[in-house]
Amino acid sequence: MTFNVFLQHLTNGISLGSLYALVAIGYTMVYGILRLINFAHGDIFMMATYFTFYSIVIFGVPWYAAFMAVIVVTGALGILLEAAAYRPLRDAPRISIMISAIGASFLLENLAIVIFGGRPKAFPALELFTKVIKLGTVSIQRLTFFIPIMTLILLFVLLYLINHTKSGMAMRAVSKDFETSRLMGIDVNRTISFTFGIGSMLAAVGGIMWGMKFPQIQPLMGVMPGIKCFIAAVIGGIGNIHGAVIGGFILGLVEILLIAFLPDLTGYRDAFAFILLIIVLLFRPTGIMGEKIAEKV
Amino acid sequence: MLKIDNLVVSYGGIEALKGINLEVEEGKIVTLIGANGAGKSTTLRSIVGLVKPKSGTISYKGKDLLSEKTQNIVRQGITLVPEGRRVFPNLTVLENLKIGAFTRADSKEMSADLDRVHSTFPILKERGWQLAGTLSGGEQQMLAVGRALMSKPKLLMMDEPSLGLAPLIVKEIFEIIKEIHRQGVTILLIEQNANAALHIADVGYVLETGRITLKGSGKELLQNEAVISAYLGKKKAK
Known part of the structure; x- marks a missing residue:
C-alpha cells in the first residue's frame, strides 16, 4: 500500500469516526442524565436524513435552509420522543424505560416504512460538498474534510454549553441528583427535554452528513450506525462526552483501516465494532474515559 | 408564615405522618425533634413538594403550597438543606x-x-x-x-445539619444557624441533637411516630421530663 492510499483511508476513517462521534454524543448525554440507553437514537438519525430528502428533493427548499429546518425539527422529534415514551415512566423501574426505548425504535422504523416507503431513496447530492478535490495523487471529497471540522466545532460549542452556561450547569446537576436539583429550583423535566433536544440535533447533523457521504437512505439505515455509535459511546466510557468522541474516532479509524489492510475481511466490517467492544470492555469495563464505579460503603 | 394543618402522608399504605399541625412564625427558629422514623424529614419534604401528602394543608403566607411544584416553592423563598448535604x-x-x-x-x-x-x-x-x-x-x-x-431564603429549613460531624464542627454549624437567623431568616430545623437544637430554638415540637406529642418554647422543652428522658439522654437531678 502506498502512502497516498494510506492517506486516503486515514482521512476516510477520520471522517467516518467524526460521524460516529456526533451520534455517540447523543447516546452518552442521554445515558448521563437518565441512565437510559436511548435505543431510538439511531432512528432519530434516520429520520433526519428523510427530513433532509423531503425538504430538498420534494419541497425544493435551498440546502442551507433545509439543513437548519431539519436540525430544528429533529431536535423537536427527540423532545417529543422523550415526552411520549420516557417521561411517563420516570419513576418506573429502569427495565420498563429500556423496553419503551426499544418500542420507540421499532415504532420510528415502521413509521418510516409506512410514511416514506421501504424502497431506498437517493439522498440529494450537493456539489458544494461532494466535489472531489485532488491533492497530488490523492483524491478526496470535500465532505471528508468538512465532516471532522464540523464535528470539532460542534463539540466545542457543546462543551462550552455544558461547562459554562446555566443550562449546562443544570444538566450536570440533574445528571447527579434529580431531587436536589429540584430543591435548587431547577425544572428537571425541562432540563431532560433540553438534553434530548441537543442530542437529537447533533444526530441530525450526523444524519445530514451521513446522507451526503453514503447517499442511499432507507428506513432501517439507522440500526447499524445506531448500534455502532452506542458501542463507540461504551468504548469511550458511557456518560462521558469526551469519551464518546474518542470512541467514535477509534471505531471509525479501526473499521476503515482494518478493511484497508485486510481487504479479505471486508464482509466482517460490522463485526469489528463488536470485537473491539469486547476487547476494550475486557480490559476497561467502564470504557476508556469511564469513571471508576466506586462502591459506597 | 408557614402553617401545616392536619397533614397526613403515607408511603405505600404506611402512614408516616398521622395528621400533624405545625406553625412557623416569621423571624423565629423552630425546631422539630424526634427519633429516627418519627416523620421529621417527611414533614420537610412535604413542605417543598418532594412528597405528595394524602390529606391536610400546607400554606405559606396564606397561599396554598400543596398544589405547587418544587421549583415554584423554591422561588417563593423556601429552601431546604437536605439531609446528608x-x-x-x-x-x-x-x-x-x-x-x-x-x-x-x-x-x-x-x-x-x-x-x-x-x-x-x-x-x-x-x-x-x-x-x-x-x-x-x-x-x-x-x-x-x-x-x-x-x-436568598426567607424560610430556611435544615434536615439534620449536624449529622455525622465532629462535635467542634457541630458547634460551628449551630453558631452559623444563629447568625443566619440574626440576618432575618426564619428557620425550621430538624435535629437529632435535641439539646443543641432546643437551646437555639424559640419554639420546639416533638414528633413521635407521625404525631406531634409536645409543643413549647425551647426552654420549656429543655425542662420537660419526657423530653429529658427520651431525647436529652440524661436523668434529671433529684
Missing part, C-alpha cells in the same frame, strides 16, 4: 454556590450574596475551584448551607 460532587464548590441561586436573575445582588457566603465560610472561597465531592463532611455541610443561602 447532597452537594453536587461533579460541580465545583463555586458552581454549587451558583446553582443555589438558580432561580435568581438579580446578578448584582447575587454577587453580593456570594461575597457574604464567602465571608461566612472562608473555606468555600479557598476551595472554589475544587470539585465539591472532594470536600470533607464538615466542609460539604457548610457548602450545603452556603448554597441554600445563595437562594
